[in-house]
Amino acid sequence: KNEVEQSPxxxxxxxxxxxxxxxxxxxGISALHWLQQxxxxxxxxxxxxxxxxxxxxxxxxxxxxxxxxSSLHITASHPRDSAVYICAAxxxxxxxxxxxxxxxxxxxxTVHP
Amino acid sequence: SAVISQxxxxxICQRGTSLTIQCQVDSQVTMMFxxxxxxxxxxxxxxxxxxxxEATYESGFVIDKFPISRPNLTFSTLTVSNMSPEDSSxxxxxxxxxxxxxxxxxxxxxxx
Numbered sequence: 001k002n003e004v005e006q007s008p009x010x011x012x013x014x015x016x017x018x019x020x021x022x023x024x025x026x027x028g029i030s031a032l033h034w035l036q037q038x039x040x041x042x043x044x045x046x047x048x049x050x051x052x053x054x055x056x057x058x059x060x061x062x063x064x065x066x067x068x069x070s071s072l073h074i075t076a077s078h079p080r081d082s083a084v085y086i087c088a089a090x091x092x093x094x095x096x097x098x099x100x101x102x103x104x105x106x107x108x109x110t111v112h113p
Numbered sequence: 114s115a116v117i118s119q120x121x122x123x124x125i126c127q128r129g130t131s132l133t134i135q136c137q138v139d140s141q142v143t144m145m146f147x148x149x150x151x152x153x154x155x156x157x158x159x160x161x162x163x164x165x166x167e168a169t170y171e172s173g174f175v176i177d178k179f180p181i182s183r184p185n186l187t188f189s190t191l192t193v194s195n196m197s198p199e200d201s202s203x204x205x206x207x208x209x210x211x212x213x214x215x216x217x218x219x220x221x222x223x224x225x
Contacts, residue, residue, distance in 0.1 A: 035216075040218070042205075042218035043207075045114070048214075105155050
């Protein structure tokens with residue numbers, strides 16, 4: 001079982017739809033990362049969150065540390081949101097992150113006009 | 114957050130040759146990370162590069178195949194040596210700064 005698991009693996013939506021991507025992890029972490037990877041391969045960090053909720057434009061990320069679960073929501077989706085979304089957890093020892101990330105498998109999102 | 118310039122963005126190489134990928138960061142960072150993403154797979158950590166010491170490699174990766182240099186706190190290179198088609202992947206560098214992780218734009222390598 002992977003330490004970080006995402007669902008769904010593939011997601012197709014129509015423009016304007018509300019989208020949710022889920023991430024569950026089995027290790028104790030202090031923060032979780034949501035990343036976006038475009039077809040060229042480059043990765044952009046969207047959120048780093050350790051509790052509650054963060055919002056940036058149409059993107060919202062939530063995390064429940066006790067349940068070891070996080071969600072990424074996209075409101076009013078647009079074709080330019082089409083990308084791979086990846087959640088990642090830092091590897092930690094004794095409560096201290098030593099800088100390496102464990103990645104989920106990624107969710108391939110396609111938004112049709 | 115830090116800004117990383119990664120070169121080249123893509124390359125097509127003959128098997129048996131080597132390719133060196135460069136990452137330049139606009140600020141000093143202690144650790145830099147090199148990842149590989151094989152087609153259809155998630156990212157896998159190759160090694161952690163610290164300035165002034167040898168890189169630390171993850172299980173399954175060896176220095177002879179993926180030599181890394183880290184001459185100062187803003188620069189690192191990863192070489193993919195004696196390439197085979199199985200090395201065709203996206204290679205990314207990353208740093209862990211004060212505001213979270215920053216990634217390079219990636220190098221898409223195709224070995225023919």
